[in-house]
Amino acid sequence: MATPVEGDPFAEAVGEAVQTAVMSVRLITAIADAVRRHQQRQKRGAEEELPPADEAKDEAKKELKDLLPVDISGALMASADWPQLAQQLMALKRAGVDLEQLMPRIGEIAVTVRDGVAGNEARVAREGTGEWEKMLRETLPAGPVREAILSSPTWPDIAATMARLDERGIDVRKILASAHDEGVGVDQAVAKVLAAGEAPTTSRDALLAYGPMTKDLDLPKDLDLSHRERALRQLSIGPRENEHFVRMVREAMPGRDREVDLMVAAKHWPLVAARIAKMDDAGLPVREHLAGLMKDTSWQEARGSQLGSRLIQAATHVLSHPPGEAPPMGRPKVSTSAARSQSSTVGPSKAQAAKQSAPDASAVATDRPGLRPPSRGRGR
Incomplete structure (x- = not known):
């Protein structure tokens, strides 16, 4: 897409489309980062600190080279919140997320948004952000991604971004569905790193x-x-x-x-x-x-x-x-032998007492089948 020229109405429309695409990138990155934080809080009790902004900007600039369209990556790096976005991206990388796989997919979504805005003249009236939680629950299945979004301290910002995208005629539900799939990948990648070296035992x-x-x-x-x-x-x-x-x-x-x-x-x-x-x-x-x-x-x-x-x-x-x-x-079935042994009128024999003092390992193994290896957790 051509670089917008100031004063040219068509170019201004193109610039608006690019900025809207940038919003979609911010939205998906914010969701991915919320999932990362959620995973780390669950596994470690605390989330890792974001890397220093200056360091993150340099690293992210190198990472994004050739991973996003030039107009979108340029607009991202020129935005006022680029340092924060760069920190989120580098935190995801350090948590085990492969940006070379994640960013091209986000780029495809951003291009779809950009082209949709450029060709869309009808604007949808903005709704209050309070409606977005309901829409989120209707759109995304319950699970770590949805819970991470709603429990994130950045949820108000995410809701506001969704409202702005909707105002510009973008199908937010479609973007959220795509963001959910990426969030699941982030959840699995971060969980894999957190689980590395651990030998979890069944509680x-x-x-x-x-x-x-x-x-x-x-x-x-x-x-x-x-x-x-x-x-x-x-x-x-x-x-x-x-x-x-x-x-x-x-x-x-x-x-x-x-x-x-x-x-x-x-x-x-x-x-x-x-x-x-x-x-x-x-x-x-x-x-x-x-x-x-x-x-x-x-x-x-x-x-x-x-x-x-x-x-x-x-x-x-x-x-x-x-x-x-x-x-x-x-x-519930009642064990007559157990009831007899605990009766106040009939005391247990010495043989029974000896048997009770040493648990029968084979009985325990029979009554408690081995726990099947669970998957990541409930998902929709």
Whole structure:
């Protein structure tokens, strides 16, 4: 595309198109950087500092040579926020992202935007940035990319950029879909570097949860159910999503607020939320599934603190079967030998006591099948 000449209306339109393309590059880079930060916070508890601006500018200039169209790269480097953009790009490179693969793909998106603006005379009225979170959730599947964007301190800037692109007639949903794919790549690249040299062990919570509650779910090996917020983050469920899922359960169990509160307070609630999220993403009728909780109320037989756990099992049960076709839940089995050994009237024999003092390793191996290697985490 020709370099714009001041005073020439056509050239000015071209210049505006290039600046809009630059905005799309900033948007995708900001999303990629948000994913990098999110990964590092999850794995290390803190994100790495950005490299010095002067150093980053020089390095980024060399990296971008021949990776972006000349007019777009020139406009990027001439912009006031070039130092910040350069820092983000170099932080991505140091985190393990291959810029020689990432930038040409971003360049293709930018060229599409540039050419779209140049040929588009109709302008769409700008909407408030508060609408963009709703659009983001509708456009992007739940997962590390979407959660990274919404939890990023730069989210207001990202939303404002989306609004400006939309104002100029650009299909923001299409750009976000492309940015999501690049964000997934960034997430995997950063995770790979962070995992290098580590020998992760399966947490106790992941081992104990393995079974019906986690069937078909991607379970992180370091699952920590003792910390509710951390567990939800590990399963890529944001606070608002969690609140939405709780409301869905309340609607399915009218007049049973106490029981719902006990279920949500139970340790394994994040696993139910993860299953609801996966089904919701797939467009399955979650509410119709949850309605089964009021059809088979055998969970009411539990008492006290056991009621919440029993409801967790019941919710998993109805969510795992077609609506209205879930068979009655089996009652928890009671071990007569275990009950006899704990009875206040019948004491255990010496043989029983000796057996109880030394756990049977083979029984443990039988009751707890090996945890399948999980993938990156929940995705849509």
